[in-house]
Amino acid sequence: MGSEPQVVEEARESQRTPLLSARNLARIFHLGGQTIHALEPLNLDIQRGDFIAIAGPSGSGKSTLLQLLGLIESPTSGEVRVQDRAAHGLGGEQRAALRLKTLGFVFQAFNLLQMLTARQNVEIALALAGWPRRKRRARAKELLESVGLGERLEHRPLQLSGGERQRVAIARAMANDPDVILADEPTGNLDSQTGREIVQLLEDLNRAGQTIVMVTHNLEIARRAGRLFLMRDGRMREVDPSDPRGLD
Amino acid sequence: MSTLDALQIAVRAIIANRLRSLLTLLGLVIGVSSVIALIAVGQGTQKGVSDQIRGLGTDLIFIEPSAEATTQQGGGASPITTTLTRADADAIAANGNPAISAVTSHITGEAQAIAGVNNVGAESVFTSSNYAEVRDLEVATGSFIAPGHDRAGSLVAVLGIRVAETLFPNVDPIGQEVRLSFLAGRVVFAFTVIGVLHEVGGAADADDQVFVPITGMANRFRFLYTPTGDLRVTQIDVQASPGADTEQLKQQISELLLFRHNRTDPDFTIESQDDLLEAASEVANTLSILLGVIGGISLLVGGIGVMNIMLVSVTERTREIGIRRAVGATAGDIVNQFVTEALALSVLGGMIGIVIGVVASLLVDGQTLGDQEVTTVIQAWSIAAAFGVSAGVGLISGIYPAWRATVVDPIAALRNE
Numbered sequence: 001m002g003s004e005p006q007v008v009e010e011a012r013e014s015q016r017t018p019l020l021s022a023r024n025l026a027r028i029f030h031l032g033g034q035t036i037h038a039l040e041p042l043n044l045d046i047q048r049g050d051f052i053a054i055a056g057p058s059g060s061g062k063s064t065l066l067q068l069l070g071l072i073e074s075p076t077s078g079e080v081r082v083q084d085r086a087a088h089g090l091g092g093e094q095r096a097a098l099r100l101k102t103l104g105f106v107f108q109a110f111n112l113l114q115m116l117t118a119r120q121n122v123e124i125a126l127a128l129a130g131w132p133r134r135k136r137r138a139r140a141k142e143l144l145e146s147v148g149l150g151e152r153l154e155h156r157p158l159q160l161s162g163g164e165r166q167r168v169a170i171a172r173a174m175a176n177d178p179d180v181i182l183a184d185e186p187t188g189n190l191d192s193q194t195g196r197e198i199v200q201l202l203e204d205l206n207r208a209g210q211t212i213v214m215v216t217h218n219l220e221i222a223r224r225a226g227r228l229f230l231m232r233d234g235r236m237r238e239v240d241p242s243d244p245r246g247l248d
Numbered sequence: 249m250s251t252l253d254a255l256q257i258a259v260r261a262i263i264a265n266r267l268r269s270l271l272t273l274l275g276l277v278i279g280v281s282s283v284i285a286l287i288a289v290g291q292g293t294q295k296g297v298s299d300q301i302r303g304l305g306t307d308l309i310f311i312e313p314s315a316e317a318t319t320q321q322g323g324g325a326s327p328i329t330t331t332l333t334r335a336d337a338d339a340i341a342a343n344g345n346p347a348i349s350a351v352t353s354h355i356t357g358e359a360q361a362i363a364g365v366n367n368v369g370a371e372s373v374f375t376s377s378n379y380a381e382v383r384d385l386e387v388a389t390g391s392f393i394a395p396g397h398d399r400a401g402s403l404v405a406v407l408g409i410r411v412a413e414t415l416f417p418n419v420d421p422i423g424q425e426v427r428l429s430f431l432a433g434r435v436v437f438a439f440t441v442i443g444v445l446h447e448v449g450g451a452a453d454a455d456d457q458v459f460v461p462i463t464g465m466a467n468r469f470r471f472l473y474t475p476t477g478d479l480r481v482t483q484i485d486v487q488a489s490p491g492a493d494t495e496q497l498k499q500q501i502s503e504l505l506l507f508r509h510n511r512t513d514p515d516f517t518i519e520s521q522d523d524l525l526e527a528a529s530e531v532a533n534t535l536s537i538l539l540g541v542i543g544g545i546s547l548l549v550g551g552i553g554v555m556n557i558m559l560v561s562v563t564e565r566t567r568e569i570g571i572r573r574a575v576g577a578t579a580g581d582i583v584n585q586f587v588t589e590a591l592a593l594s595v596l597g598g599m600i601g602i603v604i605g606v607v608a609s610l611l612v613d614g615q616t617l618g619d620q621e622v623t624t625v626i627q628a629w630s631i632a633a634a635f636g637v638s639a640g641v642g643l644i645s646g647i648y649p650a651w652r653a654t655v656v657d658p659i660a661a662l663r664n665e
Binding site (some may be wrong): 099129133172 | 252253262519567568569572573574575576577578579580
């Protein structure tokens with residue numbers, strides 16, 4: 001019983017440790033003899049249960065930040081830390097493993113494999129993680145049912161609407177129970193009504209405990225997040241999503 | 249991702265690109281089936297030649313005048329150019345050598361065989377009664393030349409099966425008259441048919457030959473004798489006793505003939521059946537290798553086709569690779585996927601190629617091409633080798649495109665709309 005305070009302390013410590021963080025993270029591109037500071041050095045801590053929106057106009061650097069956080073892009077300086085472990089020293093295979101187990105991606109263009117059904121698209125992430133065949137079939141079905149696609153399991157992407165495709169992508173992102181879902185303009189290719197439904201789905205997931213980082217150029221959608229960051233010219237500042245003055 | 253998962257995805261990708269997969273398969277199918285069918289033809293040819301040589305008899309040694317000697321002698325008084333005589337054959341037989349079982353000799357020449365309105369070009373063999381035994385010829389009806397015919401110099405003839413069928417399509421040839429026309433029709437003799445040989449088969453000479461007693465012809469063609477009165481022969485066949493050392497026997501016969509011909513360099517050639525088999529095998533082997541190489545080249549071209557398609561596939565599926573990488577696929581997963589796909593294509597192509605190659609070999613077997621009967625012998629090793637090479641080619645063809653796939657930048661790939 002003497003170890004109880006220590007367990008509680010460890011739990012608190014775990015809660016304080018960001019799931020994902022950026023430390024002086026910067027990205028410079030050299031294009032056609034020009035140097036473009038896509039991302040000025042910035043810091044960001046993403047805690048468990050956060051629903052973060054990063055908003056800004058096109059070319060402000062928000063997608064670059066998401067790709068850096070998602071370990072599919074490398075920073076020019078600074079570092080990304082996953083559960084307080086620096087990711088910059090990791091090899092390709094280890095980064096792939098981290099992406100697989102701790103991060104889930106949702107893209108603007110859905111990025112589903114056209115030759116596979118909705119269920120098979122979700123199963124891909126599970127197969128890569130080594131799930132046995134029978135279990136992953138059941139898990140894919142369960143995930144697709146949870147995003148309202150229980151009747152569309154065997155449909156291919158071309159047989160689904162834009163909103164349904166994005167739901168499949170969200171189900172795929174959740175497949176390996178990731179610490180953080182990174183969504184890059186998840187409503188960008190959808191009409192406003194379908195876009196609202198997708199954000200509602202992300203909100204529901206967040207309420208259930210899922211940490212989400214969403215990049216969007218749509219302020220109306222961005223304000224529905226718990227924490228809101230605005231980006232312009234590679235610089236980022238946090239604003240109060242409920243304060244309309246901060247959005248100017 | 250397990251290999252089974254990769255295989256499942258590979259099959260889906262192959263089905264999704266049916267036409268392209270089919271064309272890729274075609275290259276491998278042609279390659280594998282060519283290797284199997286061409287090697288089967290090569291091996292069939294080898295077997296055919298070997299069977300023909302073995303069909304000549306058992307443990308035979310063939311003595312013939314050397315080409316140089318006959319050239320030097322050509323244009324003499326006799327139309328028969330040979331350095332050998334029947335006395336040579338008798339001397340070999342009379343030697344009392346236990347290694348010798350039997351000796352026979354003969355003269356061959358072109359003749360036109362005529363019976364009633366039928367006639368056929370045939371090779372006439374002037375020989376003696378022991379020829380059939382030495383050359384393993386079996387009589388189907390009637391009998392072969394008997395010692396009595398030898399002694400009497402009878403004008404009797406034994407027909408090869410094809411000669412008999414052509415000359416006497418509807419009647420029993422035994423007892424019928426056959427005329428042989430020699431020297432472009434200048435000399436014609438009539439013979440009584442006393443026997444017809446069993447079919448030897450293949451391209452064997454015996455089926456197209458007419459056998460007559462050498463003594464009968466010697467009495468009628470004086471030029472068959474040398475100026476010293478020896479009967480010329482164009483070939484002497486020596487049958488070695490079972491288990492005899494044929495190389496040693498060849499040496500002994502050579503020494504005897506050199507002594508008799510009073511020469512230091514031979515004016516004859518001595519070859520055993522093994523020598524002929526070896527020479528024929530070498531030729532047939534070269535043919536087999538040549539055919540195998542041709543098939544191998546088709547297989548290589550098929551393999552390059554697989555590599556080409558896989559490279560196109562990698563370029564076309566850059567986005568797919570990017571998605572997989574973003575989701576968490578390692579470079580190993582990507583390599584596994586593309587190599588599995590290339591292997592699935594080549595193994596499938598190999599299996600179809602085996603079926604087509606075997607069926608084609610069986611269909612061609614026994615068919616006549618020109619005037620040659622094609623024999624095929626399907627070799628298990630050629631099937632295994634063609635399949636192995638096909639799978640190997642598929643593996644190698646898959647590795648480079650797979651490596652190309654791993655260096656695809658996921659970000660660029662995901663932007664690739």
